[in-house]
Amino acid sequence: MAYLLDDEDMKKRAKKYIDAIIVGQEEDGWICPCSKEERDRYDMWALFLILKVLVVYYECSKDERVEEVIYNATKNFDRHIDTFTIFNWASTRWYEMLIPIYWLYEKRKEDWLVNLSIKVRAQGFDYKYLYENWPYENPSSFGQWSQMSHVVNQAMAVKSLTLFSRISKNDEDKKFSEMMIQKLHDFHGTATGIFTGDECLSGDSPIQGTELCSVAEFMYSLEHLIQITGDVKWSDQLEYIAYNALPAAISPDM
Known part of the structure; x- marks a missing residue:
């Protein structure tokens, strides 16, 4: 800044x-x-x-x-x-x-x-193994904390294997982001384009919010997906979150 x-x-x-x-x-x-x-x-x-x-x-x-x-x-x-x-x-x-x-x-x-x-x-x-054997279809119980369901970890890990695909040259690594994001939205998604989480994943209830840091980190991950893949769908998703989820997380009435 x-x-x-x-x-x-x-x-x-x-x-x-x-x-x-x-x-x-x-x-x-x-x-x-x-x-x-x-x-x-x-x-x-x-x-x-x-x-x-x-x-x-x-x-x-x-x-x-x-x-x-x-x-x-x-x-x-x-x-x-x-x-x-x-x-x-x-x-x-x-x-x-x-x-x-x-x-x-x-x-x-x-x-x-x-x-x-x-x-x-x-x-x-190993996020790939976790998402292929997804155990977090329901909201985390109150007070239950886990590295594996931590919402900011998920937001950051979205880019994990796509980043590594520069080394592996594996198209499946590059595609993993799509599967990961889809799974997060299927079970914890919201209309603002971000998945829910008060520390940990919190389900798809429309009255459930998410942390500002998970919004910011998801946007950061999408920036890397754009850089590596050049796919405009990530640009569209980044823009959608920037104009919906981000303002809702930083407005004075939050």
Whole structure:
């Protein structure tokens, strides 16, 4: 937003946080905020988010420090998960790491980055199996929480195998998004184009809403589907949500 608005004060504030991230990187490339003793049980999802932010910051600012920081952090991650496989949020959000990996590969055509993509996919949660054996046809019970039915996980995972199809070259991976979205709409869909969820999937009742973050993340996923497939149906769906679900989630009376 700082760069879209060309707001110098906002740019300075953003740079302050980026500087802190960069200065905090260890010599071996580790960049997450924890001690060395905590690394073996550290949820690496934090790394995925840090690197995604750095990619966006670079695209806006062209800060020359960023590429090397991402490279060293990704190298460290590659070594780390050989011993300490990803778990918890990193497992259910594994596909987010593909975004900085692909960005880096466009700049440095190194084979280990392709291999890392495969490694992350192998260690991550298998959404394809989940959706082929779908257990969430009904609303989640009050107070029942699960990574597998978490609404924002679903919104983000919509792009998971389509992202990976750049590596697998598998048309079935690319088509998975369609099946996943259809299943979400069949059992948890709404007239605004988004699926319901108060933390977890909440059925198709017209009086049931959804979280703002699931709307925003679903829109983000659709942006990636447009980029990878070029299919205008994703553009249409993104526009529909932008003019229906998003305003309803941010209006003053919500």
